[in-house]
Amino acid sequence: MRLPSALLASAFLLGAVSAASADSRVFIVANQADGYGVDECLAEGHKCGAHAARAFCQSREFAQASAYRRVEHNEITATVPGDGGERCTGPSCGEYVAITCQR
Incomplete structure (x- = not known):
């Protein structure tokens, strides 16, 4: 039994649409001690x-947070804010959190 090409094309388009709707982005934010x-x-x-992670994502027009965790400096490939000599105080000074947001 052969599947019609229109059915195969529909299956391909549905797969492409679901992949596009799973848009996600990782944000690196300073780990601020808030008390x-x-x-x-x-x-x-x-x-x-x-x-807190969900609120962060929603404030950036994403629907939800799929993950959040501490990241090490060697995991960050871009310039890290605060490495230019600014003074940092507190127990979480120089620590960062990655929040993965999805649409």
């Missing part, structure tokens, strides 16, 4: 960071 522990929730990937 409430949100920074540790995000950095450690704990469930308590889910709301």
Whole structure:
């Protein structure tokens, strides 16, 4: 039994549409100690960071946060803000969090 070419073309287009709708982007943000522990929730990937990560993504017109975690400096390929001699204070000074947002 052969599948008509129109059916195969439809299957291909549906696959392309679902791939386009899964648009995601990773944001690298400074891990700011806020006194409430949100920074540790995000950095450690704990469930308590889910709301903050989702709010971050929604503020940038994404639907949800699919992941969030601490990143090391060697994982960041672009210039890291704050490496130009600015003074940083606090326990999470110089730490960064990656938040993956999806549309």
